[in-house]
Amino acid sequence: MTPRQRGWRAALVALCGAWLAVVMGTVQAAPTIEHWTRPDGARVYLVPTDALPMLDLRLEFDGGSRRDPAPQAGLAAATALMLGKGTQAWGRAPERREDALAEAWADLGAQWSATATLDRFSIALRTLTRPDVLHAAVALLAQQLAAPAFDDGVWQRERQRLVAAWQQAQAQPEARAQRLFAQGVYRGHPYGREATPQTWAAIDGAAMRAFWQRHARVCDARLTLVGAVSRQQADALADTLLAGLAAHGCAPLPPVPEVEPLAQATQVREPFAGAAQAHILIGQPGVARRDPDHLALQVANHIVGGGGFTSRLMHELRERRGLTYGVYSYFVAGRHAGAWTVGMQTKPEQADQAVALIHEVLQRFTREGPTVQELAEAKRSLVLGHALKLDTNRKIADQVAALAWNDLPLDELSTWPARVQALTREQVMQAWRRVIDPQRLVTVVVGAAP
Amino acid sequence: MTPRQRGWRAALVALCGAWLAVVMGTVQAAPTIEHWTRPDGARVYLVPTDALPMLDLRLEFDGGSRRDPAPQAGLAAATALMLGKGTQAWGRAPERREDALAEAWADLGAQWSATATLDRFSIALRTLTRPDVLHAAVALLAQQLAAPAFDDGVWQRERQRLVAAWQQAQAQPEARAQRLFAQGVYRGHPYGREATPQTWAAIDGAAMRAFWQRHARVCDARLTLVGAVSRQQADALADTLLAGLAAHGCAPLPPVPEVEPLAQATQVREPFAGAAQAHILIGQPGVARRDPDHLALQVANHIVGGGGFTSRLMHELRERRGLTYGVYSYFVAGRHAGAWTVGMQTKPEQADQAVALIHEVLQRFTREGPTVQELAEAKRSLVLGHALKLDTNRKIADQVAALAWNDLPLDELSTWPARVQALTREQVMQAWRRVIDPQRLVTVVVGAAP
Numbered sequence A, B: 001m002t003p004r005q006r007g008w009r010a011a012l013v014a015l016c017g018a019w020l021a022v023v024m025g026t027v028q029a030a031p032t033i034e035h036w037t038r039p040d041g042a043r044v045y046l047v048p049t050d051a052l053p054m055l056d057l058r059l060e061f062d063g064g065s066r067r068d069p070a071p072q073a074g075l076a077a078a079t080a081l082m083l084g085k086g087t088q089a090w091g092r093a094p095e096r097r098e099d100a101l102a103e104a105w106a107d108l109g110a111q112w113s114a115t116a117t118l119d120r121f122s123i124a125l126r127t128l129t130r131p132d133v134l135h136a137a138v139a140l141l142a143q144q145l146a147a148p149a150f151d152d153g154v155w156q157r158e159r160q161r162l163v164a165a166w167q168q169a170q171a172q173p174e175a176r177a178q179r180l181f182a183q184g185v186y187r188g189h190p191y192g193r194e195a196t197p198q199t200w201a202a203i204d205g206a207a208m209r210a211f212w213q214r215h216a217r218v219c220d221a222r223l224t225l226v227g228a229v230s231r232q233q234a235d236a237l238a239d240t241l242l243a244g245l246a247a248h249g250c251a252p253l254p255p256v257p258e259v260e261p262l263a264q265a266t267q268v269r270e271p272f273a274g275a276a277q278a279h280i281l282i283g284q285p286g287v288a289r290r291d292p293d294h295l296a297l298q299v300a301n302h303i304v305g306g307g308g309f310t311s312r313l314m315h316e317l318r319e320r321r322g323l324t325y326g327v328y329s330y331f332v333a334g335r336h337a338g339a340w341t342v343g344m345q346t347k348p349e350q351a352d353q354a355v356a357l358i359h360e361v362l363q364r365f366t367r368e369g370p371t372v373q374e375l376a377e378a379k380r381s382l383v384l385g386h387a388l389k390l391d392t393n394r395k396i397a398d399q400v401a402a403l404a405w406n407d408l409p410l411d412e413l414s415t416w417p418a419r420v421q422a423l424t425r426e427q428v429m430q431a432w433r434r435v436i437d438p439q440r441l442v443t444v445v446v447g448a449a450p
Helices: A003-013 A017-027 A075-082 A098-108 A131-146 A152-170 A173-186 A197-201 A205-215 A231-242 A294-306 A312-320 A348-368 A372-388 A393-405 A412-422 A425-435 B003-013 B017-027 B075-082 B098-108 B131-146 B152-170 B173-186 B197-201 B205-215 B231-242 B294-306 B312-320 B348-368 B372-388 B393-405 B412-422 B425-435
Strands: A034-037 A043-048 A054-061 A111-116 A121-128 A222-227 A266-270 A278-285 A327-333 A337-346 A442-446 B034-037 B043-048 B054-061 B111-116 B121-128 B222-227 B266-270 B278-285 B327-333 B337-346 B442-446
Touching: A043 A231, A043 A393, A054 A131, A054 A231, A054 A393, A075 A111, A075 A121, A075 A152, A075 A205, A098 A131, A098 B312, A098 B372, A111 A131, A121 A131, A121 A393, A121 B372, A131 A231, A152 A173, A152 A197, A152 A205, A173 A266, A173 A278, A173 A337, A173 A442, A222 A231, A222 A393, A278 A348, A294 A312, A294 A327, A294 A348, A294 A372, A294 A412, A294 A425, A312 A327, A312 A337, A312 A348, A312 B098, A337 A348, A348 A425, A348 A442, A372 A412, A372 A425, A372 B098, A372 B121, A393 A412, B043 B231, B043 B393, B054 B131, B054 B231, B054 B393, B075 B111, B075 B121, B075 B152, B075 B205, B098 B131, B111 B131, B121 B131, B121 B393, B131 B231, B152 B173, B152 B197, B152 B205, B173 B266, B173 B278, B173 B337, B173 B442, B222 B231, B222 B393, B278 B348, B294 B312, B294 B327, B294 B348, B294 B372, B294 B412, B294 B425, B312 B327, B312 B337, B312 B348, B337 B348, B348 B425, B348 B442, B372 B412, B372 B425, B393 B412
Parallel strands: A043 A222, A266 A442, B043 B222, B266 B442
Antiparallel strands: A034 A043, A054 A121, A054 A222, A111 A121, A278 A337, A278 A442, A327 A337, B034 B043, B054 B121, B054 B222, B111 B121, B278 B337, B278 B442, B327 B337
16 A cells, blocks of 8 residues: 555545545645654655655754743844855855855755744755756755854844844834733743844854754754655755754753743733824733644634634624724644734724723633534635645645644644544633633733823 | 647657756646637636646736726726625625625635736636535626626725825835836836826726726636636636626727837936935836747846846846845836836945946946856756746646736747747847847936935
């Protein structure tokens, strides 16, 4: 039985009669993942596809912004930014300063990027699989990983750009609201740290080199490949890519504490000179991605404020009262409990009314739960939308990298529709009530009428 | 022989020895297009794919902003904006006001949009091909096309949002530079018209209805479908989609004049209070998309300023002089000759030096043409990049709709790499010299040191 056949069987076993037709369309798009751990410790996730002569690759480390030292908030992001700004010589590869490096990528017609999110330091590569291009692209990326220049002169220029953008953001009420909200929800947890001109001033090339040495290690790297490569090719590419990375043993990194639940409700209400709109953010810590209730909470959130025009918040605040053009809610879920956030804008004089209404909608949903019809519509909408999350290799690579990062089962994507369908109204209500407490929300209003 | 086999043969015949290996990778990704004209006059372009249970659809009319009456500049865009803001009852479908319409789309898990570019009024739909969803989505879109509400109250609200965004843009030097540049290149041609609070004030629901009646006509519609549908299904979907559109005969719309070449060079130099950077735009009218030199000009532009870090402008202004973080150039090509534009920002006191250098680079390239190496690298980079333009159904739909709109050959996409490779240095130089005259450029600098 091939891996593809096994994937099909596993998916089919999970299904039951009435929903078969629904889910089939989605299973068709769900990727079959091959997974193995290399002798060097790196975990590989491969989705072989042959429709296009292309490869989408993700390489991930435990080096997200939660690993920033507090006085150097922004270090992970700065390291990601500077990873493409020049490399030292490495093996037979010559030194490549910033522009030469960009030219080398342009010559290959390949695209790469590095980003640091709350949890993860992520490197993405997209390249054709023509042998000359593929191997040159992976070798070039390997040089960047092995011998980044982290040049202090280039960093000073980039730092000035960051500071200029930061200053511009300070003139905007939404940035102020975001900052107050993050402080309220995270209360000092690393997820809530904010980079500022002061913390950027405390960062230099040496700090990036130390961060990179510490976090870019083979032994706990996760490598995802989606595209026209075999397992053997994938392993050969991994050999090249990981060759120059820190091979030191995998002593555990210091644990990051969990986000603590809120003890009580807090309200912050700030005027903001010149704000045409009041910016409202309401929420509290949610759950980690691996939480068993994560899926039920996605369904609940869809009904409350995640489902766009069909959500309760939209119905109440936009359709019935005309208080806003749009209101939304979402969970951020990584290895820790990211914020669950409701956001909207309204006229300054309507801010108090809007806040009261949001609180009321949340209290009522928490008390009564979804209606049978709401639940059915949310499931339908989420299942239909699932296929759109997997319609390109790039999206599949992102989804597989996320499940790899969070140690989720390999059939997470193919069983997702059936698991959504199987959720009962009680499960959704209980999950919601366990996590969201309308009596302990953080409420931030910036730019309200005084 | 199936259409797919015919497509392969046509592509293979176009190729020659040495480049076979290069182009094969791309041909693999090049779509095979079925094309027919319906009895109602609509032209259909179908790319059947079965990898995903999805359909991407484009429907296009001759209703771009070049069709705006001058006192109502912005009418095409306003009509596109308002097409999703509610429908009247139609057949058995009930009236759907703005929010109900948005909810209906959300229930289907389908996405649609309407946009007006310079040439075209374009409607895009993406839906799953599950039969119940597919037919409901196409029927809903058909209702929007047949019976748009164009409600005046909703338009007043949207107009206020447009005006607020416009006012914000006026505080930015780039918007001022864009406007001066468009005036200089287009000199009253409809491609250069700008919507303003005055022209929006002259637009109402009745004007949109008249515009829609006039331009959304079946007889010259072009319909592109990419996805898991057969020709028979495509025709049935077209029946539904086009059922309520104006069926009036296809009397030609009034001709739009061509963009005239510039008679002489012009320079505009404006201070801008508070501008931290000078915004530089330099250019002139280019060519229409159907111009036989379009391809050669793409190659020339890649070398001059289109190729990112490998371009001459980038090398001269960024690498050698450190005058800017980036400088780029591009052609806009529709049914008329859109602008060829060079753009960059620099410190206000360096603006004059930067302008002089850009002029110098252009003069030299026009005089000497590309080097053999530059030409080879540009071809390689463009051919490698071609596959990335066709790596999703959505992108394929956009590319096929563009070739349909411009009456290009159906094998345009599959022969593209071979045609790029076949271009000689002389062809590239001659095309460039025919079109670009460094003695007659429009040069705009906003925010230079006084």
